[in-house]
Each structure stands twice: as C-alpha cells, then as structure tokens.
Amino acid sequence: MNDRETGKLHTMDKLTNELQAYWEKLAYNQPSAIQEKVFTPLIEGKDVIGISPTGTGKTVAYTLPLLETIVPKAGLQVVILTPSQELAVQVAAVVKEWAKQVDIKVQPLIGGANIKRQLEKLRDKPEIIVGTAGRILEISDLKKLKLHQVKTVILDEADHLLQQDQLATVRKVVANMPNERQMGFFSATSNEIMTEMPKWFNSDPLWIDVTNEDESHGTVVHGYIETPTRKRVEVIKRLTQLPDFSGLVFINNVANLVTVAEKLSYEGVSVAVLHGEKYKTERQHALQQFRNKKVKLLLTTDVASRGLDIHGLPYVIQYDLPMTKESYIHRSGRTARMGADGTVLTLVNDRERREFKKIVEPLEIELTPLYLFGGEIVTERPEQTEQVEVESKPASPKVKKEKKKNAPTPEIPKKRKNKKKDQKNKGARRKTKE
Incomplete structure (x- = not known):
C-alpha cells in the first residue's frame, strides 16, 4: 500500500x-x-x-x-x-x-x-x-x-x-x-x-x-581484517573469489595504487583504476567497466569517495586507512545506498588497528573483526590448525622415522669439566715439543 x-x-x-x-x-x-x-x-x-x-x-x-x-x-x-x-x-x-x-x-x-x-x-x-x-x-x-x-x-x-x-x-x-x-x-x-x-x-x-533521522540507507557492516601490508594484495585477490563480488578499493596515493593494480593484474585479477592523473576519457572508461561488471575491482584514490553512485555496490575496501573520519564517511557511503545493504572492509595491521579505532570512534559505529577463511568472510577466528595452508609441504621422512624398539642407547662420553687452565691442551703442547 x-x-x-x-x-x-x-x-x-x-x-x-x-x-x-x-x-x-x-x-x-x-x-x-x-x-x-x-x-x-x-x-x-x-x-x-x-x-x-x-x-x-x-x-x-x-x-x-x-x-x-x-x-x-x-x-x-x-x-x-x-x-x-x-x-x-x-x-x-x-x-x-x-x-x-x-x-x-x-x-x-x-x-x-x-x-x-x-x-x-x-x-x-x-x-x-x-x-x-x-x-x-x-x-x-x-x-x-x-x-x-x-x-x-x-x-x-x-x-x-x-x-x-x-x-x-x-x-x-x-x-x-x-x-x-x-x-x-x-x-x-x-x-x-x-x-x-x-x-x-x-x-x-x-x-x-537530517543525519540522525534519515532511515533510507541500508544496513552496513563496518569490519576490518587484520593482515600485514605485504599480504594485502593476496587478501584482495582472495576476496574477488567470493560469489558475486564487486569492490571499490581505496588507496591513499597514486604510486602505490599503480603498484597494487600491476600486482593484481599479474595474478589474473580483473581491475580498473581511477585517479586524478588519468585523462577524462580513461576515468570514464574505468567507471563504466566497473559499473557494467566487466571488472571486479575499481582501484581509486579519494577522488571517487564523494558523490559517485555505483548501483548495488556490495563492498568498499580500504587498502589504506582514511586520514579523517569525514573521509571514512564518504568512502563508506559508496555502498548501502538507498536501502541496499553493504560491507566496508578495512585492511589493518596491529598498529593501524588501534589508529583506525581512534579515527572512527566519534562516528559511534560498531567495528567487527572479520576473517577470510574457506572462501567466506566469517566473524569468528578460525582455529589455528584450520588456518594451515593446504599447499604446505609434508614433514621430511627423516623427521617421521621412529626409533627401533629396545635399541641400546649409545653412551655419550661425559665432558670433563672444571679443567685447570694449565692442564688444557697439554697433549697438543707436548706433541709440538717433540
């Protein structure tokens, strides 16, 4: 009605x-x-x-x-x-x-x-x-x-x-x-x-x-995945393997953005880039590719954090921390628009995690620690034994060998302790004299 x-x-x-x-x-x-x-x-x-x-x-x-x-x-x-x-x-x-x-x-x-x-x-x-x-x-x-x-x-x-x-x-x-x-x-x-x-x-x-009275926005999960900087490209690659994945990735500077894009492309991930140093036609083409689902990732600086409407965008990923709480508001606002739901994922290391919480503290949002495991994003930390990579090599056969039963234990000659200084290497000195 x-x-x-x-x-x-x-x-x-x-x-x-x-x-x-x-x-x-x-x-x-x-x-x-x-x-x-x-x-x-x-x-x-x-x-x-x-x-x-x-x-x-x-x-x-x-x-x-x-x-x-x-x-x-x-x-x-x-x-x-x-x-x-x-x-x-x-x-x-x-x-x-x-x-x-x-x-x-x-x-x-x-x-x-x-x-x-x-x-x-x-x-x-x-x-x-x-x-x-x-x-x-x-x-x-x-x-x-x-x-x-x-x-x-x-x-x-x-x-x-x-x-x-x-x-x-x-x-x-x-x-x-x-x-x-x-x-x-x-x-x-x-x-x-x-x-x-x-x-x-x-x-x-x-x-x-009307910030406190608007009810038209959808549900947003504000989460973070703790990961070292050197492994963030691998985490993003794994995220793209989620069903129906599409993500807008924010990186703070152009040089780092280009490097990350090259690494992802080398790994076979479809990406487009959008930043202020690109020509207008290149920027429009990148946006169009992303909107048409021809690429899974659009890597961008804060040039795309304001006003851009990407219909049905499920994920915003922050490769780098936002500099201010206002930046976080605008970045996260690219998802969960006009009633849709979405997820904002921030990649942090241990030090950045504490800094990130200080940045968003005034926003009074609930930050959820998330984990990438088994092709899914989960809210509970997987058991350490489950996190072992499948591809890891089996232990060396030598390590696995069992001792023979009742085998005599070889005697290990005890080292003589507390030798007096003038007694050490006497034999060696005697041979020299001879």
Whole structure:
C-alpha cells in the first residue's frame, strides 16, 4: 500500500504532473528525509544548507524543487558546482533525466573536455549548467557564459568545495552572479567554513541536518581484517573469489595504487583504476567497466569517495586507512545506498588497528573483526590448525622415522669439566715439543 492509499500527503504530491509521473515510473516510494525537508524552503527561494548521509538522494532533493521554479527558454537560471569531473557528469545525468520531463535543458561544463565543443553547446541556451568551478570560471572570463541572470547556485559536496584549495575559485564564480541569488549547500559532512556563510558569501542559510533521522540507507557492516601490508594484495585477490563480488578499493596515493593494480593484474585479477592523473576519457572508461561488471575491482584514490553512485555496490575496501573520519564517511557511503545493504572492509595491521579505532570512534559505529577463511568472510577466528595452508609441504621422512624398539642407547662420553687452565691442551703442547 502506497502513501496515497493510506491518505498520507508528502512533498512529492506537490510536484507538477510530469515530475510526479516520472517519480512513480521510477518506483520511488516515500521521499527521504532530506528530500522532504528542503523541498519547501528551496521553492520559496531560501538559502539552505542540507546535511544528509551519503546515498540518501541529495541530488534529487535539490533538483525537483528547482525544476518547479525554472522558466523554460528563459536562459541560464541554475548553476550546480561539483568538486570533481566524475561527480559533475553523474549529477548532470541525473538532473537531465528529470529536466527533460518538463522541457528544460541541462549542460555539463567540466575541465578535461573539449572547450570548443562546450562553447558550441552553449548556443542551445541551457537553463541549468552542472560543472567544475574552474571550467565555469574559465568560460565566464572568456565572456562566453553570462552568469548575471542566474537565480540559484548549488554547491554539491559543499564541504569539499569550501576547502581552502577550491574556495577562492568558487567565490569568483559566485561573484559573477547577482547579489540576490539563492544558494544551496549540500553534503554528508560539514566543515568550519560552512558555519561562516555570512562572512564568505553574504548568505545566512537555513541549516537542515537530517543525519540522525534519515532511515533510507541500508544496513552496513563496518569490519576490518587484520593482515600485514605485504599480504594485502593476496587478501584482495582472495576476496574477488567470493560469489558475486564487486569492490571499490581505496588507496591513499597514486604510486602505490599503480603498484597494487600491476600486482593484481599479474595474478589474473580483473581491475580498473581511477585517479586524478588519468585523462577524462580513461576515468570514464574505468567507471563504466566497473559499473557494467566487466571488472571486479575499481582501484581509486579519494577522488571517487564523494558523490559517485555505483548501483548495488556490495563492498568498499580500504587498502589504506582514511586520514579523517569525514573521509571514512564518504568512502563508506559508496555502498548501502538507498536501502541496499553493504560491507566496508578495512585492511589493518596491529598498529593501524588501534589508529583506525581512534579515527572512527566519534562516528559511534560498531567495528567487527572479520576473517577470510574457506572462501567466506566469517566473524569468528578460525582455529589455528584450520588456518594451515593446504599447499604446505609434508614433514621430511627423516623427521617421521621412529626409533627401533629396545635399541641400546649409545653412551655419550661425559665432558670433563672444571679443567685447570694449565692442564688444557697439554697433549697438543707436548706433541709440538717433540
């Protein structure tokens, strides 16, 4: 029985007929907490900070109310900024699907893509642009993108966009927009700058945090496998032999990532790699291979920890520890999205295990020690005798020989003890004299 049959009214009932029909076509049920809470404030033109766990539909949360306010064929009205090319492409795809239901055009603008082709596409006069701040600023400075009519700017993964390395570029983009524009900031976590919006953007947004009330995410097992660093490639190889396995593996630096990928490939494991030093087309190809189940592993840095939606991803594996609790939140958020279940596996040695527990302690999650045994992940430590490798060589026959019964024990001459110093090696000295 759905909400309409029970007589319950929620914000999605306020959508235009076309958007409501698409909502039902996608078999969506009740909206998530963030979708419910930000709908009315955004329609009313208020500035909003929306904090919600990963995988709870934040893109749809800001897209639907904005589509209700956009005037078709009236020029650029909404700009959505993202911290990475991959996320911009993904967000643009989601927004585009909803926007075409109401005849609104969406264009992605990202670095690494052909800028000439992007300029040609701008002639179609899209009402929404999704992109990275650097490329949008570049095209704006060329006077090829007019931002003076923008009504709303959304910062997706706002806490990352508002770190010091991107803040200046974001502020320059926003400075090219009208002073009275609407602002929306969405993320799974916040940072100090997000609490100082009047200082940075002359904005005093409504703060909506549904972290503790959202119930749309699935069950996540947060586990760790204790293993020496030198054996982690072997552990990952064994994980790929689990039924229906698919895993996103986080490695902290590119050099180590490449080394691990080469070792796994040598062992016959199908892998793809995704990091910031790859070309845009290579990164897109790697993601597509992984999403299409053509490879079992996607090795990545934290470039893939934010916003990327990989449908039905069962495992997130941390080859290296996350640097912060926020990093752990975003990494683990790639699994158990929108009601699905998932497992986050962290590989640690004894020292790292203690450090890892300190990192995630503020998150109040239950960490479970896990073991890989007999082609399964188990929660109880296998007996030591069971952990002996099958391939180990049998003991040498000499070791197994039994003593003959009643065989006389040879006498071992006792060593003379406490020889006086002047008595030692007397025979040797005497022979020398002779």
